[in-house]
Amino acid sequence: MTDATARAPESAEIASPFSGVPIEITVCVGRARPLIRDLLKLGKDAVLLLDRRVDDPVELYIGERLIARGQLEEVEGEATGQLAVRLTEVADLRGGLS
Numbered sequence: 001m002t003d004a005t006a007r008a009p010e011s012a013e014i015a016s017p018f019s020g021v022p023i024e025i026t027v028c029v030g031r032a033r034p035l036i037r038d039l040l041k042l043g044k045d046a047v048l049l050l051d052r053r054v055d056d057p058v059e060l061y062i063g064e065r066l067i068a069r070g071q072l073e074e075v076e077g078e079a080t081g082q083l084a085v086r087l088t089e090v091a092d093l094r095g096g097l098s
Contacts, residue, residue: 070089
């Protein structure tokens with residue numbers, strides 16, 4: 001992946017006065033549910049196991065709403081080492097984000 005900026009095809013752009021407003025997307029790579037006593041024992045270099053594997057899809061959320069799934073990738077070129085998400089499944093957002 002050479003461009004870390006997400007861009008929609010021009011034909012998919014929505015005409016709206018809010019279309020230029022940035023929005024935060026959360027990428028969930030997995031969850032952990034340790035017991036509090038185990039959490040309190042964690043220190044530097046501790047490993048917290050997640051409920052997913054490295055090759056499993058990640059989930060993208062706006063607030064609590066799942067909007068897409070994808071695969072993590074490392075960006076190449078000038079931004080080498082930066083993470084990006086290649087979308088593999090996208091929700092139909094035309095009905096709004098409610």
